[in-house]
Amino acid sequence: MRVDIVSIFPEYFAPLDLSLIGKARANGTLRLAVHDLRTWTHDVHRTVDDTPYGGGPGMVMRPEPWGEALDALAPGELSPDGHTLPRLIVPSPAGVPFTQALAHELAAESHLLFACGRYEGIDQRVLDHAATRMPVTEVSLGDYVLFGGEVAVLVILEAVTRLLPGVLGNAGSLDEESHAHGLLEAPLYTKPATWRGLDVPEVLRSGDHGRIARWRRDEALLRTAGRRPDMIGALAPETLDKRDRAT
Numbered sequence: 001m002r003v004d005i006v007s008i009f010p011e012y013f014a015p016l017d018l019s020l021i022g023k024a025r026a027n028g029t030l031r032l033a034v035h036d037l038r039t040w041t042h043d044v045h046r047t048v049d050d051t052p053y054g055g056g057p058g059m060v061m062r063p064e065p066w067g068e069a070l071d072a073l074a075p076g077e078l079s080p081d082g083h084t085l086p087r088l089i090v091p092s093p094a095g096v097p098f099t100q101a102l103a104h105e106l107a108a109e110s111h112l113l114f115a116c117g118r119y120e121g122i123d124q125r126v127l128d129h130a131a132t133r134m135p136v137t138e139v140s141l142g143d144y145v146l147f148g149g150e151v152a153v154l155v156i157l158e159a160v161t162r163l164l165p166g167v168l169g170n171a172g173s174l175d176e177e178s179h180a181h182g183l184l185e186a187p188l189y190t191k192p193a194t195w196r197g198l199d200v201p202e203v204l205r206s207g208d209h210g211r212i213a214r215w216r217r218d219e220a221l222l223r224t225a226g227r228r229p230d231m232i233g234a235l236a237p238e239t240l241d242k243r244d245r246a247t
């Protein structure tokens with residue numbers, strides 16, 4: 001997967017040299033480049049913002065630098081080296097919710113282009129014009145307001161990269177984690193069997209894999225019902241067997 005990120009704070013992405021994302025970059029699973037939006041400014045002050053039409057607080061990011069940046073990073077329908085157009089992802093408080101399902105969708109893309117807004121946001125015409133040439137998705141991490149898109153891109157990239165083949169050592173862990181089957185994951189335990197007077201549930205030390213799977217399922221259902229009742233309502237009927245319905 002190819003990933004391009006455009007930001008006025010490229011140094012925000014230094015953490016992407018670390019850990020499993022760093023390894024994915026080193027082994028070619030992820031080809032990532034971070035670009036400074038000011039590259040595409042031409043005035044002595046390298047201006048990227050201006051006052052909002054219609055008034056209101058703060059500043060808005062000017063369309064011209066963004067237009068040139070997207071032209072440079074998403075050139076034409078099919079560039080000479082066979083690159084197809086990227087999918088443009090724009091973090092925004094007004095975006096669609098970022099979910100594990102969307103993470104899987106993005107993990108299937110060959111080229112992602114992230115536009116990190118700052119100030120009050122990016123001139124709408126940048127997104128409208130981009131949408132005439134490539135898929136554009138505004139994505140929200142949740143109902144709270146960040147300073148800009150950079151942290152959101154770090155979160156989105158982590159959720160997407162860990163789904164790429166070979167990035168996670170034990171791919172099996174993808175199956176059981178929270179949100180993998182529409183449920184929160186069951187509680188986790190490791191050695192010692194007793195810690196500060198607290199014991200690991202006996203079933204987990206029984207070696208009875210059928211009982212263990214059942215226990216984990218029950219715990220996941222109870223935890224989800226208690227913390228995220230909205231997820232219970234969204235479960236596909238077939239994911240609940242008759243015993244679950246009795247729970």
Ligand SMILES: Nc1cc(-c2ccc3ccn(Cc4ccccc4)c3c2)n[nH]1
Nearest residue numbers: 091092093117118141142145146148149
């Ligand atoms: N889920 C989520 C996403 C964001 C986000 C994303 C990009 C930007 C660009 C500028 N801001 C700040 C801001 C935007 C709108 C109104 C006031 C300030 C951003 C916030 N916040 N929360």
